[in-house]
Amino acid sequence: METEKRKKIVLFIIVTIGVLVMGGGGYIWQAVASTTANIQEDLDRVKSEKRLEEINFKDGDPISVLLMGVDDLQSREDLRRADTLVLLTINPHTESVKMVSIPRDTYTDIRGNRTKEKISHAHAIGGSQTMISTVENFLDVPVDYFVKVNMDSFIDAVDAVGGIEVNNDLDFTFHDVHYPKGTLSLDGEKALGYARMRHEDPQGDFGRQQRQRQVIEAVINKGASISSITKFNDIFEVVEDNVKTNLTLDDMWNIQSTYKNAINNVEQHHIKGEGKKVDGKYNYVPDEEELHTLSQKLRNHLELDK
Numbered sequence: 001m002e003t004e005k006r007k008k009i010v011l012f013i014i015v016t017i018g019v020l021v022m023g024g025g026g027y028i029w030q031a032v033a034s035t036t037a038n039i040q041e042d043l044d045r046v047k048s049e050k051r052l053e054e055i056n057f058k059d060g061d062p063i064s065v066l067l068m069g070v071d072d073l074q075s076r077e078d079l080r081r082a083d084t085l086v087l088l089t090i091n092p093h094t095e096s097v098k099m100v101s102i103p104r105d106t107y108t109d110i111r112g113n114r115t116k117e118k119i120s121h122a123h124a125i126g127g128s129q130t131m132i133s134t135v136e137n138f139l140d141v142p143v144d145y146f147v148k149v150n151m152d153s154f155i156d157a158v159d160a161v162g163g164i165e166v167n168n169d170l171d172f173t174f175h176d177v178h179y180p181k182g183t184l185s186l187d188g189e190k191a192l193g194y195a196r197m198r199h200e201d202p203q204g205d206f207g208r209q210q211r212q213r214q215v216i217e218a219v220i221n222k223g224a225s226i227s228s229i230t231k232f233n234d235i236f237e238v239v240e241d242n243v244k245t246n247l248t249l250d251d252m253w254n255i256q257s258t259y260k261n262a263i264n265n266v267e268q269h270h271i272k273g274e275g276k277k278v279d280g281k282y283n284y285v286p287d288e289e290e291l292h293t294l295s296q297k298l299r300n301h302l303e304l305d306k
Contacts, residue, residue, distance in 0.1 A: 194215065
């Protein structure tokens, strides 16, 4: 049974936080531990400023995880924008997850920089710390953990699990590849194109976010059926090259033990607002009243005001 629990640790964490890869630690636990150590990016803090006390896993404190998609994790001299932002709040008491997609063009204060601009620029300005502080200020909730993924790893992640299937409800062509309606079988490159197109989508960035979640879910489902050690090695290589997180192996173990049932109940939310030109540039300006309502929902889900 202990081996089976270990087998599920990376699987559960990846499912919960929506990372692009899948794991199966029971087969090669040493590889799991090694991979986790190699993807660490610590934050210079013990807890979020939005929390009065540190998280207690034994008590089942609700937690939050910020997913960041960037184009290049290896570049330190030229920090990249985080063009994909998803915040998850996870409550083991209600066994539920709230998933908030934050449009990359959202106009807000960039913490520590005394500027107001697109939220995606926060990562380019100050890396993970600035992005996390900005999201915390924007939604008025703590960001306890983060997972940062190289968006180009879509290709490697999909190929590592042997390709995926998605149900496409929008006929479109992107970079000379036609994506007809219906069930599509996609390799890595086609999956990346499917997840990136937005200009032909009537929903714009919201439609793209939905397809990105489709690809993530498809990779997760395909990875869940993998039993080949060779495939696991391929997946671990993708993780090491394309993921950074402040989650430790102990964190993953604790979350898997206490929060595993929450993933069965995921509720998705969007930031409501409208596109406007600010200083001649397009920005997505949130509706303040709707933003406050969403913030309160997240705070309640995190049990912050009890």
